[in-house]
Amino acid sequence: RGDPTEGALLVAAAKAGLDKEELCRQYPRVDEIPFTAETKKMTTIHRAAGGELIAYSKGAPEVVLESCKSIHLGGVEKELDVADRRRVLGIAQQMAEAALRVLGVAYKRLPENTLEAADSDMVFLGLVGMIDPPREEAKDAVRLCEQAGIKSVMITGDHKLTAVAIAKELGLLKGGIALSGEEMDRISDEEFERIVERVEVYARVSPAHKLRVVEALAKKGHVVAMTGDGVNDAPALRKADIGVAMGITGTGVSKEAADMVLTDDNFASIVAAVEEGRGIFDNIKKYLMYLLSSNLGEVLLMAVAILFGPLIGLPYGAIPLIAIQILFVNLVTDGLPAIALSVDPPAPDIMQRKPRPRGQGVFTMPVVVLIMVGGVWSCLVNLGIFKWALDAGKTMIEAQCLCFLTLIMIQFFKAYNFRSERHSVFKLGFFRNKWLNLAVGSQILLMLVIIYVPVFQDVFHTYPLDSFDWLVSLLLSLSIFPVLELSKLILQRLKIS
Incomplete structure (x- = not known):
């Protein structure tokens, strides 16, 4: 604890056989002139055994030297002339060039026990060099x-x-x-x-x-x-x-x-704080991209079906999802997966990017484009499977169940895509965020219960899907990967940021 420079001086004194406690008893400190950035030196006044006051200064060599008129050489004091000053400053310069922190040291016996001008007209004692190696x-x-x-x-x-x-x-x-x-x-x-x-x-x-x-x-x-x-x-x-x-x-x-x-x-x-801050900012973007794109897809799906259903070949009054299905979708997709994205590991290049401009917020052009593309594609895919199911002779409940499954799966797949607005999901990998994998896995199990447990089927408009239904739904859901990957590639090629 304490100032490292003071600590280094104490160590040097101990190595020279000087005991700090004993010196403090023999020469108790009675006053001091503290160090300031302006004066660049510190002076302490001590009382010797005979009652005499002695001032000791340490600080920047050129400053301490400036306050001296004598120099202690060979056991005697002599006048500090220009040649002596040049020699001392030259030695200090050599020590500084060797990466040493250099202090000048001086003393003065105070006449008539007065504290006035304690740090002027002093006797120069020498230089102290210490190295403070970079960590x-x-x-x-x-x-x-x-x-x-x-x-x-x-x-x-x-x-x-x-x-x-x-x-x-x-x-x-x-x-x-x-x-x-x-x-x-x-x-x-x-x-x-x-x-x-x-x-x-x-x-x-x-x-x-x-x-x-x-x-x-x-x-x-x-x-x-x-x-x-x-x-x-x-x-x-x-x-x-x-x-x-x-x-x-x-x-x-x-x-x-x-x-x-x-x-x-x-x-x-x-530097570690900068990296942590960049990671947090990135995760805020991931979280918002995922939630906004998912909710945009749901809103567009319902709005287009209700407002333009007959124009695109849907039966009058047909809706892709009922209220409880929408609530369940929000429960399983807006909950744990979104939270898992907020603790996503930082991207490998997070400390190789240039700082973002001062006024740049979360919603940059790439973020907005990916939110829109993800939302619109989700709407198109789910409208497509809903219409296909009805055209294939399936009942309204079966068509709604397929749309329900596809919407959930496409949002889960989007969670992996939105782990970065610039890097491919295949570059980032699917297993670095264990919390996202656990979140998606647990919500899929919950969805399977809703689909296959009979007591929930009437309430949630679900039915036991066969392998063909799963194949169609998964293939359409997986289409979000190439769509978003292509969008990222285009944004990078156009250098839009």
Whole structure:
């Protein structure tokens, strides 16, 4: 728990034989100047055994060095001249290029026990380098983001060279621009907006810079997610389309301002959330396509039979389904199969698609076309089998039973087709969604009870179907597969989205 940088310093001290508890007893802390993104350093004041106050600073090497006028070399203090400054900054640069997070350390004995100017005119002690290697899963997450059309940008308080080295290791920096906060301050908003889409690394930035990045990207029409953990990150988190706060290291203010909190502070969790979100959105589409297409088919079937029955050769007053059959159809097809589609496994390419446009809803052109095609074909097939049965000399009850069976089966088959509006059902397979298979199987058993158990036959207008009746009904029901598959193929060829 706690800040990882502080933890690394404690470990380094322990390895050097320094005991934290003993040092705290000998040099109790009496005050501190906390770290801020603006000052980029932290100073603590401690009381020595003789009552003397000593200030210790750590922070960005160039900032700490700027506050020093002396340097501790070979056990003695000497004036910090220009050559010393260049040498220290050169060493810090070499360490940063090796992907080390570098801190400068300094101290000052406070004259007359005063706290004024505690962090100025200090004595430079040296540099501390620590490596914070990227998590292995972070590299995979960055690669997955790239496949999904999501651009990942590094924004850090580390030195620019450190940030560049880590970004290259992660695969974030691929010929783009790396900017420091100081460089951002020197360019105008108009110039920054021109280059913001090419910037891949931001280093030594403050929360104000984060807000500026969010605003610039938003003006370009991008959907922006921003991470943050500090109090001052709240404006950027609030301004972003999706503010993401750190659950472990984040402050309460940042969590309140964010839309999402990472419980493990892991970038890979953001990518997993994107994948989960895409899967949920896809399943909403599947659920709606299936229900609307099925209900459209039922409405068209009854409306055409009632309004235009005699014109298409049906006996006057003949209806394909009675009320209780319609209710049963809705019970077995709109219930469990629809719920099963809402938990359908994500498509294999779900993280290889580009993000959908900001204003795009569920009812895209392919979705609407498939709903219409499925509904109209269902109406035509069921009207056809109803008329065929009557023309073949079957009774009204037998014709209604055949229509009843065919309507249920065609809707079950549509459930498999609507597992994707772009991929063939034969590519997705019939067995990946076990809940859909269980739902369809259980409802077919319930339908068989209605058809073959005598006590239900009079109520539901059913009769014991023979093998020929089943063959005709299943062949016509299966016709929905080629119809919808051909529709998907045409939509893909026309590149309609």
